[in-house]
Amino acid sequence: xxxNLLKIITGLGLxxxxxxxxxxxxxxxxxxxxxxxxxxxxxxxxxxxxxxGYRDSNDEIVGFDIDLANEVGERMGVEFKFQxxxxxxxxxxxxxxxxxxxxxxxxxxxxxxxxVLFSSPYLNNSQLIIVLEDSPINSKADLKDKTVAAQxxxxxxxxxxADDSDIIKTFNNGEIVQYPSNNDVFxxxxxxxxxxxxxxxxxGRYYMQQNKDMxxxxxxxxxxxxxxxxxxxxxxxxxxxAIDENLADLKKDGTYDKIYDKWFAE
Numbered sequence: 001x002x003x004n005l006l007k008i009i010t011g012l013g014l015x016x017x018x019x020x021x022x023x024x025x026x027x028x029x030x031x032x033x034x035x036x037x038x039x040x041x042x043x044x045x046x047x048x049x050x051x052x053g054y055r056d057s058n059d060e061i062v063g064f065d066i067d068l069a070n071e072v073g074e075r076m077g078v079e080f081k082f083q084x085x086x087x088x089x090x091x092x093x094x095x096x097x098x099x100x101x102x103x104x105x106x107x108x109x110x111x112x113x114x115x116v117l118f119s120s121p122y123l124n125n126s127q128l129i130i131v132l133e134d135s136p137i138n139s140k141a142d143l144k145d146k147t148v149a150a151q152x153x154x155x156x157x158x159x160x161x162a163d164d165s166d167i168i169k170t171f172n173n174g175e176i177v178q179y180p181s182n183n184d185v186f187x188x189x190x191x192x193x194x195x196x197x198x199x200x201x202x203x204g205r206y207y208m209q210q211n212k213d214m215x216x217x218x219x220x221x222x223x224x225x226x227x228x229x230x231x232x233x234x235x236x237x238x239x240x241x242a243i244d245e246n247l248a249d250l251k252k253d254g255t256y257d258k259i260y261d262k263w264f265a266e
Contacts (some may be wrong), residue, residue: 031128032242035182038078039077041078041079043103044090044104045065045082046092046103047084048182049104049105050210051064051202051263052064052105052203052228053104065103068259068264069103073156074093074248082207083098087099088180090102091145093231095115095233098231100232101232102116102231102240106127108229110156111158116231118212118232119231119247120247121228122228122256123228124226125225125227126223127155127156127201127224127226128198128200128201128205128218129197130196130219131206131216131217132189132214132217133216134216137196138241141223143171143195143196144170147172147193148177148194149176149178149179149185150197151180151196152180154182156199157178157198159198163223163224172195182199182200182207200208202264205218
């Protein structure tokens with residue numbers, strides 16, 4: 001009786017191990033072949049991040065990254081599906097399989113490298129410090145005891161936190177105020193609740209261009225230069241190679257420059 005029970009328990013244990021092994025392997029497979037077979041690739045984005053990817057007045061998702069992705073998709077023979085996500089949970093959404101790529105002004109950082117596989121960089125960026133025109137703030141040093149805001153879980157927050165001078169400790173309450181979207185961040189500055197904001201240059205300059213009724217000023221100081229890339233699951237090596245090759249081809253044949261001029265000419 002005891003021997004039979006031991007065999008049953010041992011058998012169940014082996015069965016569970018086999019199942020868990022299969023599950024682990026399935027989540028670690030490169031999704032490139034299945035994406036080609038299905039003909040679609042799901043791209044996660046923050047749909048307020050103009051001009052990279054956002055909803056226009058017709059509620060259509062448009063932007064530089066959207067045009068770039070669509071061109072890459074056409075050359076790969078797949079269609080991009082654009083899925084709005086909570087930007088604070090972007091890596092979780094990716095690794096859970098809810099999306100296939102993060103492609104929305106996604107900055108390469110050392111912390112993110114631990115969670116995702118990055119494509120080759122395709123656009124340079126920097127982290128601007130923006131204030132209202134009549135603000136007394138003229139440099140990083142002037143941020144002492146001031147309220148500074150940025151988007152939650154953004155590279156702007158990472159850049160401030162990584163600043164060698166530990167400048168965040170000098171901010172009001174020793175923290176950076178964080179909001180779900182960059183629109184909220186700009187609204188906070190316009191209302192006077194924040195004294196300064198830190199945002200991606202691409203987004204910041206586009207926003208100011210579209211909102212000329214407000215007098216903004218960009219400081220000469222910033223929180224560093226960086227690069228945008230596509231974020232993929234660590235296992236998606238073939239998918240990364242395909243995206244890299246097509247992005248390189250876009251740059252070679254001039255298509256990239258045409259898309260760039262459309263969104264950044266001014």
